[in-house]
Amino acid sequence: xxxxxxxxxxxxxxxxxxxxxxxxxxxxxxxxxxxxxxxxxxxxxxxxxxxxxxxxxxxxxxxxxxxxxxxxxxxxxxxxxxxxxxxxxxxxxxxxxxxxxxxxxxxxxxxxxxxxxxxxxxxxxxxxxxxxxxxxxxxxxxxxxxxxxxxxxxxxxxxxxxxxxxxxxxxxxxxxxxxxxxxxxxxxxxxxxxxxxxxxxxxxxxxxxxxxxxxxxxxxxxxxxxxxxxxxxxxxxxxxxxxxxxxxxxxxxxxx
Numbered sequence: 001x002x003x004x005x006x007x008x009x010x011x012x013x014x015x016x017x018x019x020x021x022x023x024x025x026x027x028x029x030x031x032x033x034x035x036x037x038x039x040x041x042x043x044x045x046x047x048x049x050x051x052x053x054x055x056x057x058x059x060x061x062x063x064x065x066x067x068x069x070x071x072x073x074x075x076x077x078x079x080x081x082x083x084x085x086x087x088x089x090x091x092x093x094x095x096x097x098x099x100x101x102x103x104x105x106x107x108x109x110x111x112x113x114x115x116x117x118x119x120x121x122x123x124x125x126x127x128x129x130x131x132x133x134x135x136x137x138x139x140x141x142x143x144x145x146x147x148x149x150x151x152x153x154x155x156x157x158x159x160x161x162x163x164x165x166x167x168x169x170x171x172x173x174x175x176x177x178x179x180x181x182x183x184x185x186x187x188x189x190x191x192x193x194x195x196x197x198x199x200x201x202x203x204x205x206x207x208x209x210x211x212x213x214x215x216x217x218x219x220x221x222x223x224x225x226x227x228x229x230x231x232x233x234x235x236x237x238x239x240x241x242x243x244x245x246x247x248x249x250x251x252x253x254x255x256x
Contacts, residue, residue: 036087041252047076050069052235084127095113105163112159115155119150126143147224154216157213212243219237
């Protein structure tokens, strides 16, 4: 019986090894939640989903749940700032490790990474002010500096990504031509088909990144204008925040 069980066990092991291993959801989730950005974006989703409920006036102001949601939204907003401690270092390293081919790329990279890096750096002090360690009187000026740095960073980031998208589309057009010529000659181009698939996935992710930056840039602009003027409606900004959070969550999930 032991020999038979051993044989069956060996057979099952061999079958399991021969089958392609798919990604286990719980293992994938563990890796995702181990990332700073993973937890931060889940908090961002919960915060802006709450803001949408509050901004849409679904609940009357007198209902206790409304006060609870406001308290929850404020608490999550403060919690997210703690996740930005030291995050400016990634922008410093990204700028150091960039392979730049032209003066225009150098300028746009300094604007993108420099703006975002300054934003994350200042956000640390805003968190300290909101936590009570720094005098709260500095909070307003710090928030203005943070919002301007964030907006400038997004302008540079969007410009860089649009340049990348242009190059990706050019590469895709060349690849399409190559595949069409091969098909007309009756030659199989499996490798090129795979390259085209990856290129299209890369293009989609880059397009989503542009949409995300525009949504975040809209919120930064509203912060600069103190919520006054066009495109500062609370419901619109809350929807923009949720859209940004969902895109970022998707990107982080795929990269795990």
